Amino acid sequence: MNDKTLDVVPRLLLLLSLAVIGPTTALAQSVCLPAPRLLTTMPMGGQVGTTVDVAITGETLEELDQLRFSHPAITAKQKQNADGAPIPNQYVVTIAADCPPGIHEARVMTRLGISSSRVFSVGTLPETTSSTPNTSLETAAPLAVNSICNGKMTAKAVDYYAFDGKKGERLVVSCAAKGIDSKLNPVLIVADASGNDLRVERRGGSIDFTPDADGKYVIKVHDLTFAGGPYHFYRLTLQTIPADAPLPQLASTRNVNAFSWPPTGLTDDKLIAEVEPNDQAEQVQQITLPCDITGRFYPAADVDTFEFAAKKGDVWWVEVASDRLGLPTDPSIVVQQVNGTGADAETVDLVELTDIASPVKVSSNGYSYDGPCYNAGSSDILGKVEIKQDGLHRLRISDLFGGTRNDPRNVYRLIIRKAEPDFAIVGWALHMNLRNGDRNALSKPMALRGGATMAFEVIAIRRDGFEGPIELGIDNLPPGVTASGLTIPAKQSRGILLLTAEEQAEPGLTSANFFGRAEINGETVTRPGSFASMTWPVTDQWSEIPTPRLLADVPVSVGSTETAPLTIAAAEDKVWEVTAGQKLTIPLVQIRRSDFSGAVMSLKTFGGGFEGNPAFDVSLNEDKVEATIDLTKLKPAPGTYAIAFYGSAVAKYSNYPQVIAVADAEAALAKAQQKAAAAANLAPEAPAVTDDEKQAAEARAKEIAERQKKSAEAVVAAEKNLKAAQAKAAPKDIVDIVVSQPIEVRVVPAVEVTKK
Template sequence: MFRNAAVLCCLLGALSVDAWAVSPSIGDILPRGAARGSTAEVDVVGNNLSDAVDLMFHDAGITLVELTPVDNGKAHCKLQIAPDCRIGTHAIRIRTKSGVSNLRLFSVGSLNEIQDTEPNNDPATVASVPLGTTINGSIDNEDVDYFAVDLQAGQRLTAEVEAIRLGGPLFDAKLRLFGPAGHELVSEDDTALLAQDAAFVYHAAEAGRYVLAVSEAAYGGGGGFYYRLHVGQFPRPFAVTPMGGQPGAQANVRWLGDADVPAQTITLASDVRGLSPIDPSTDLGVAPSPIPFRISDLPDTLEAEPNNEPGQATAGVAPGAFDGVIEAAGDSDFYCFDGTKGQVYDVRVYAREMGSPLDSILTVYNPSGGALADNDDAVGVDSAFRITLAEDGRHVIRVTDHLGAGGAAFAYRVEVAPVKPVLKLGFLENDAACIVAPQGNRAFLLLSAARADFDGPLKLTFDGLPQGMTADFDPFAAGQGVIPVVFSAAPDSPVGGGLASVTGKLDQEGADVQGGIDYNVVLLEIANKVPFFVRNVNRLATAVGEAAPFSIELVAPKAPVVQNGSMTLKVAVTRKEGFTAPISLRIPWLPSGVGAGTADVPENGTEAGIIINASNGAALGKYRLAVVGSSSGYTVSTSLTPVEIAKPWVTFEVAKVETEQGKPTQLVVTVNQGQEYAGSYKAELLGLPKGVTSQPQDISHDTTQLTFPIEVAADAPAGKFEGLFVRSVLSFEGEDVLNQSGGGALTIFEPLPPTLQAPEPAPAPTPEQPKPEEPQRKTRFPKTA
């Protein structure tokens, strides 16, 4: 009995770390995709998944039918893919009872799905796969996967591989095709449309058995190198022209890069502005990946050949959009529009961002033929600039490739748009774009606002927060780019989650400027944390989790932090029984000119202090700050707590003095009084070198000058010592108000050698003799009275 009790005590002590570990994460979703219209069974593989309860879908078209945790590293899920689900990758998270995971991608296709079967490394023995198949596979180091297809003479074969676009490791997939005799017929690596994934269209020259090969371009591979190989006769254009249209319009589009795909008329969405991908679709099927397309209110002008010279420029209007293709090397396309002096336009090329291989150079010429503006790379490798028309008349636009390249898929779109205010909201220090507030606790978010062509205060609204969760924040002031937001979950909030939208609106009468979340979640980085592959999200993943084992509270200071001063903020900790782990503290947001360190609450500790410092130019005002605490997989926040940054209550002008080793002196300090305060305090002279001392002096609100006696030891170091300052710790309602300032200096000289010292004075003369003149003492200092 007693032995069991001892064991129980040991187990309770161990709860300080392991039992509280949360923060679910997804490594992979296997298989990496499924066909639309199907019911798919997948395994979500990651960490801390034993209490998984739900999936969160950033995109419509997929629903969760059933979720069963298998163990801490796996959850088995049954998904229903809608028949009209969007083709391509979908963003998914898993939610547990205590957290929300990172974002991972799951691909939806239209073909029959199979899993590759190992071994498949011998092209002579691999089995044939039917056309109209998506193969889910993986590549090990130095691995090559082979798949055979049987083709008739003249039969079309289309192949596309999804690898890096699945959001895993840096998988630069290579796709090859070998003919019946074993000769390599096609070798594709990177495509502009498909990032570093490959695709091709081939027509069989003869009947027979053809072999497809998938590998990493440098024959790398390993864990996480998953791919989806689409094999069929589906259309695979690599661009479209025009690349945009007006909402609700009928757009006549011409698919580029696949000669078998005819032009089509498509109906554009009426409720969308900006990027709206479209699916190339024919009686041969639908492409495995959509093509980017822009919807805007600008009228469209499609190039009319020939337009290779300014005199042949295709006429359009501004504001307006101009669509074309640089079809041959060395080609240039020209357009023209009539402009009026004083008009201001933002001119932008959409090409590489839309999957075109074009590396654009954009030039606008004035009516006299001079270049008004030109640009190569402004947005990635796409061109952009703002122009102000200096005269009335015909203006000419020129588009060409930076290296003089061209080809069937070198499509582009130039938008000449009036300047409009733009607002985009995003996150700082929140790479995963998710917030989890445990029951009865809080979570912290840094929300950013990027304004373009306007300024002013912003109002915020949060829609779609889980039941019981609220957001506390101060509105954006004019010119303010970042604010802290603290999310609180009531103790009785049900555990749940959702995707919340955040909207900012210019808070001025009659203003119609608003914007929402526009944030790129980084899925793959290369050297020096450079984002390589991202997924844009427009909503924040939010959840109420089960109660955390600790909470923290920032004790509101009564006294201000004055410029050039500091303060130790007190953080109180409440722990659940059995939780003893240390807690790391930090302040994630501070006003301009204010800095802070970090602090640790020791094991089983209940409080800690965290120091903040205000510079001489710190922004004055009353702010609400929060402290964030992390331990054992949990991160929680204090409430937003008021802290004031004020002007110094007293400042000190410290003089510069000189002396010799072993010779005392004194230093006079001018005292400038500010905020009125009561009582008498001590002022210290600090920054003195070794061997030099001074005694504190009394100071009150009536003091205008302090005199510090300075004792200099005979072995004090010689030299000039700058940075002398005076510190006085005043008091307000029992709390310290540290005031300090300086600028003083002490110079210590070595005494003159004895041979250069003045001689002893002569004896006093007799009365009848004239008094000799008193010799002048040799010294660096003037004689004092």
């Protein structure tokens, strides 16, 4: 081994340690190429204006770059040991004094691009991290009042915390879990010093507790089913609040359906409050339309009643937000027509308004994928009321399942307005039925391989009767990455966004801007879009229910070490023109960078008006194939369309083959050190004469033997690592989605021949 190889080895060994950073479940997945995923950070947050050490774990996080955050006021540097060398998977995170408290996103940049995210919470209270076992009353960890402790749940156990309470001081105990991406279903208990339960909360809420006497008290935390482990983390908060203050709300991620709230331009300028009591007809609250009301589903079984005058032919749009505010509510509205006055008044139901239906069919979680695992619908309300005659009308709003809910935090916002046509959009990485029995729901970061096209489903909620087409776009992309939005057609709710990376695109990362554009009432409007992702990568929906959520930002990246197994593109970069009612044949080129199992791939078509094109087969062994589109059946209107073809193929994928070189270098170094240790025993020595010389010779022989033993063990370990690296990089069959680069098609009207 030469000097150059020896110099490279320490760096290679570091890369090898990074290659085995955490769980390797991604390698066992039978679908989708590996993607970087950040799974845990410990702690899960920090106090404004402080610096905190953070350790991470994840999947496919080789060759890590910086730990990055969605807000620029949070920065990180890799932690170093006493010798100045970086410590794998550990960072020093600085939270600036002007960082806004709340939920932010943490990610890492890797050789494959940006990872999926994990929540990083920023608060205003001092924080600690639980590091010693505290699963008994005797080992309860001390917890200061007005502080936060970051911990992870011990499986089949209860975590104990002890604090000093003062008589008459109002305390709130809360446990952030689901809202910060944890798998924990927390049960909170406040007990006395002997461990006797005083207050219990099993639904994920807070405990409002005022001690009757000074003394030591205990907080117990456990999972509802006593599950535990590194993915069952939590942030336990103990704080004082004034006697008359409402319970504080924990900062939380937003559900996917929250993308459609609030309406564009909503302010609090004309907001009025509901006035209790208003349950009965004689207590009805008078309002004037249009109106904007804030109210509460409180106490249990509360029904709020409002009365207003309206004229025949009026059309009003009613929208309610409560579920989309992250609350466990299901609003329901009945609008009634009031006939007569006083005691003789009668009411006739005019319309009942309930849920906002999902714009597309959501997966049934059945045997095979039959729709997205993301639900853009909501139990909130967005509906129309048409007035049939002049006179008084009543609106009664309630929580359908509020009979047992007695929580003053269950608020709602009720808006009644004239039509204000608009839309909101949300997108997520495409998943499809790759084969029977495939039920995975994976988090898919926007991490592009060179030569790849990644598809995203985009769903629209249309507001107040808007039916026009919606153009999709995304900008501020890394160099070498382009976007093509396949328009959501008029009166439809689903579109496709395509991101394509050039084969030679340089590694890069940007925070992109996703939007939809449409013409409404003669004016072009642009609306920002949201993106969603799975909180955890679920390989089988029968064993774990997927939990998607909205993301705080839209990072787009290109990796540095891999290219797509297959690229499909039109043979020419041009607009392909076809006459309405005719057939169009598009020659395609296939750039294959991998071997495939199977010789044929079936392709379908993306693009408004072209989804009905029948699936067609192409050979995976040919460089040139063809796609045919028959417009005699599709009948798209004349115009220009962006389309793409998509299907699935089984690639012979080799995961991170570079790790073999790392392990090989380690094995070579170990063998060289073993050889050097063996050679030391061959050096001639003068015969030992004195006792001191004999003792020195014996010590040297013992040292050489120990060195030889360690070098032999190092060789065995290095060869084991080499075999593991070779097994890891061995080609495996992985089914992946293949999407062609976008193709522009222009449909021209047929020329009618007029008979003379």
